[in-house]
Amino acid sequence: MNNDLMFSSNKDSWETPQSLFDELDKEFNFTLDVAASQSNTKCGIYYDDDFNALDSAWYGNVWCNPPYSRGLQKKFIKKAYDEFWSDEGGYVETLVMLLPARTDTIAFHEYIYGKAEIRFLKGRLKFEVNGVPSKNAAPFPSMLVIYR
Numbered sequence: 231m232n233n234d235l236m237f238s239s240n241k242d243s244w245e246t247p248q249s250l251f252d253e254l255d256k257e258f259n260f261t262l263d264v265a266a267s268q269s270n271t272k273c274g275i276y277y278d279d280d281f282n283a284l285d286s287a288w289y290g291n292v293w294c295n296p297p298y299s300r301g302l303q304k305k306f307i308k309k310a311y312d313e314f315w316s317d318e319g320g321y322v323e324t325l326v327m328l329l330p331a332r333t334d335t336i337a338f339h340e341y342i343y344g345k346a347e348i349r350f351l352k353g354r355l356k357f358e359v360n361g362v363p364s365k366n367a368a369p370f371p372s373m374l375v376i377y378r
Contacts, residue, residue, distance in 0.1 A: 244295065244298055244357035244368070245270045245295075245357055245358040245359060245360075245361075246270075246272060246293075246295045246328060246357070246358070247355055247356060247357065247358055247363060248272075248358065248361065250328075250351075250355070251272045251293070254293075254326060254374070255272070255293075258291050258293075258324050258326055259291050260272065260273050260290075260291045260292065260293040260326075261273060261274075261275060261289075261290035261291045261292070262275050262276065262277070262288060262289060262290050262291070262292050262293070263275070263276040263277070263292075263293045263294070264276070264277045264283040264288055264292055264293070264294045264296075264306075265277070265283060265294050265295055265296045265297065265306065266278055267279070269360065270358075270360075272293055272295075273293060283306070283309070284305055284306070284309050287313070287321055288309075288310075288313040288321065288322050288325070289321035289322060290321070290322070290323060291323050291324045291325075292310075292313075292322055292324070292325040292326070293326055294306060294310060294325065294326065294327045294328070295327070295328040296327065296329070298330065303329070303330075303337070304335075304336075304337045306327070307327070307329070307337045307341050307342065307375075308337065308340075308341055310325050310327055310341070310375075310377065311340075311341035311342075311345065311377070313325065314377040315345070315377075322377070323378070324376070324377070324378040325376070325377040325378070326374055326375070326376050326377075327374070327375040327376075328372060328373075328374060329372065329373055329374075329375055330368075330370040330371070330372060330373075331350055331351075331370065331371040331372055331373040332370070342375050345377075346375045346376055346377050347374075347375075347376040347377075347378070348373055348374070348375055348376075349373060349374040349376070350371065350372075350373050351371065351372045351373060351374065353367070354367035354368045354369075354370070354371060354372070355367065355368050355372050356368070
């Protein structure tokens, strides 16, 4: 396997496929998208680059498809864990993250495994750009991490 391909990208954000989000929204009724932009948010309330999610409180039913660079992704995973589990949090009812299924990472073992529900997605996702599915599938499998 080519690890350079698995961890490389010319961009940091991957827009969630609308059909996947719609299916999950029926189950979780999301109120806040914590890793969005005005053009790709999935919720009426969202945090973008101007309103830093890593420095802000999360609340309600949270959707998070974080930036996929390793450094930022780990920060979002830790933030999600802290928002849900810390005594200072408590505003999050349910938190769902869409992540690459990398079960060998430190972040997976410290903040996800044994601490959240994990759903592995069948096949490879085709992320979207401006609402249009990519021609190519992601070079990695994906999972949902659910804190509730």
